[in-house]
Amino acid sequence: MIYLNDSYIKEFQATIVAVEDEKIITADSCFYAQSGGQPGDKGVLEVNDQKFNVINTIKHEKGIAHVLEEAIEEASGEIQGSIDWDHRFRLMRMHTSMHLLCAALPYYVTGGSIGLEKSRIDFDLGEETFDFETLNQIINDFIQQEHPISYQWITNEELDQQLELVRTLSVQPPRTNGQIRLVKIGTIDLQPCGGTHVANTKEIGEFKFLKYESKGKMNKRVQFTLD
Numbered sequence: 346m347i348y349l350n351d352s353y354i355k356e357f358q359a360t361i362v363a364v365e366d367e368k369i370i371t372a373d374s375c376f377y378a379q380s381g382g383q384p385g386d387k388g389v390l391e392v393n394d395q396k397f398n399v400i401n402t403i404k405h406e407k408g409i410a411h412v413l414e415e416a417i418e419e420a421s422g423e424i425q426g427s428i429d430w431d432h433r434f435r436l437m438r439m440h441t442s443m444h445l446l447c448a449a450l451p452y453y454v455t456g457g458s459i460g461l462e463k464s465r466i467d468f469d470l471g472e473e474t475f476d477f478e479t480l481n482q483i484i485n486d487f488i489q490q491e492h493p494i495s496y497q498w499i500t501n502e503e504l505d506q507q508l509e510l511v512r513t514l515s516v517q518p519p520r521t522n523g524q525i526r527l528v529k530i531g532t533i534d535l536q537p538c539g540g541t542h543v544a545n546t547k548e549i550g551e552f553k554f555l556k557y558e559s560k561g562k563m564n565k566r567v568q569f570t571l572d
């Protein structure tokens with residue numbers, strides 16, 4: 346998918362492969378399809394001089410489905426799409442912050458949800474306790490250390506030999522043609538992930554720890570926002 350190869354691509358062209366109710370489906374897209382706790386992209390599709398607002402993007406058996414405000418009769422041929430970059434870039438900053446939390450808290454991730462206003466990530470912390478003011482400082486230090494984010498692809502077999510890289514029990518890393526993408530944040534985090542990330546931690550801005558809650562024995566929830 347385009348967004349897996351480059352999360353800074355904001356526009357694309359493609360041929361429509363299907364139209365189903367309010368969905369326009371293409372084989373590939375730069376629109377991120379909702380998964381792994383990250384919402385789908387919004388934006389605009391242009392088809393034969395008509396413009397449609399995309400309110401969500403989801404995976405589909407034929408590729409990527411761009412969800413419109415209402416059903417359309419039919420459409421075919423070429424489309425041009427552009428994503429709502431403000432929405433996407435904020436989600437990229439939020440998502441990358443989740444990796445920094447993983448770097449700071451080396452425990453299994455049991456859940457997570459990324460939002461525009463605030464995001465949350467759940468860890469299986471066991472009996473551990475943390476000073477969350479210190480955690481806030483650690484994350485902001487990571488951001489200011491300007492770690493670059495890079496990618497590498499490995500095979501299923503290679504991942505199976507390094508299962509310690511898998512940080513979450515709840516989301517299986519996406520496998521594309523037998524390959525899994527590893528996301529590397531400088532020297533601090535390496536894990537399989539199919540989401541969208543900023544290119545350097547400095548783009549995240551200021552991290553603000555909001556709240557810590559116990560949601561059960563295996564779920565300790567950290568909520569945060571960004572300035």
Ligand SMILES: [Zn+2]
Pocket residue numbers: 440444528538539540541542
């Ligand atoms: Zn990620």
